Amino acid sequence: MSDEVSPRVPSGDQLRRRDLRVVVTGACILGLTSVLYELSGVSPSTGAFFRCLYALIPLGILVLVQRRRSSRSSISAPWIVKSLLAGAFLGIDLVLWHESIHSIGAGLSTVILNLQVLFVAILGYVVLRQRIGRELVASLPLLFVGVALVAGTSTTLTGSNPAVGVSFAVIAAGAYAVYIFLMGLATRAAGRTALPMFVSTGATALTAGAYGLVSGTLDLTPSLVAQGWLVLLALVSQVIGWLLVASASQRLPASAVAASLVLQSASALLFGAVMLAQTPTLVQLAGAGMILAGVVVATRIPAKKSSTTVVGKRMETSV
Structure with a gap:
């Protein structure tokens, strides 16, 4: 008697857990963005422009490598418009968010920016009919309270027109949500990242x-020191961080990606403490813990009521 077992193929749940780990890693790396931007000392538009400009070089190299490995033509693929629109919306998000900081402070603007979780879930439901799961709804109080504690709820309104600052932050959150949503569609359509x-x-x-x-x-013409920080920002955030997020967003619901990205606030707290000697308070640490708990709840895979099945696995026995 001989048994022949075909190679094990990961189940759907296993693939989702793997993709969630990739997104979470990317989100934590993105927490470096605000720290590196602050170290550069440049204006919001300068930081956004150069971080993307410098990122085009390593991204271009990766494009050439992927193109050699694949014979699939993608010049006229339908994802191009989605990618262009996504990039434009990210540019709007970066500029308006930093402008809102001048009016309402970094704390409140960060809290409002995380409305992207709601906006992405709504986009997924309206456009793709993706169900808004109970897990995401249950996680929202933890996520928003946690972000508020990390950002600092005592932040004062510093600008002459706070209403404009709040409006900028809300529009930035909407633009960020559109970017996340469109990049998921673009990477799925292109079949690459x-x-x-x-x-x-x-x-x-x-x-x-x-x-x-x-x-x-x-x-x-920023200074050489500033350009050094901007090059590092491009490599860490725009290349490594977003590539990890985009690679996994091909298969995950947009709402799960959006919820995971809230981890940026918590990881920024850690990086700020290490690189800028910004010691977090107990309240901020508690907020970071709530964010982590919220992401765990939002991305939890519901238990199946039926008996466990193995996807893609088949055993054949011959005598």
Whole structure:
């Protein structure tokens, strides 16, 4: 008697857990964004423009590598428009969020920005009919209270027109949600990650650069020290962080990706403590714990009522 067992194929739940780990890792890496931007000391439009401009070089190399490995033509693929729009919306998000910080402070603007979780869930339901799960609904109090505690609820309104600052932050949250949603669609349509990221990053650079030129806030000759931080920001955030998120978002619901990205607030707290000597308070640490708990709840895979089945696995026995 001989038994022949075909290679084990991961189940759907196992693949989702793996993708969630990738997204969470990417979100934690993205927590470095605010720290590296602060170290660069440049304006919002300058930071957004150069971080994307420098990222195009390694992304372009990855595009060439992926293209050699695949014979699939993608010049006229339907994902191009989605990637361009996604990049434009990310540029709007980056500029408006930093502008809102000047009016309402970093704490409140960060809290409002995380409305993207709700906006992404609504987009998924309206466009793709993705069900808004009970897990996501149950996680929202933990996520929003946690972000509020990390950001600092005592932050005062510093600008002359707080209503404008709040409006900017809400629009930035909506633009961020559209970016997350469209990049998921683009990477699924393209069947790869680097090329849609390259296109969207170029669109973000153009959007931020255009705003900077019109507003007079774009500095085309930042100092060498500032450029060093911007190069690091490009590699860490725009390349490594977003590539990890985009690679897994091909298969995950947009709402799960959005909820995981809230971890940026908690990881930024850790990186700020290590790199900027910004010691977090007990309240902020409690908020970080609530964010972590909220992400766990939001991305929890519901237990199946039926008996466990193995997807893609087949055993054949011959005598």
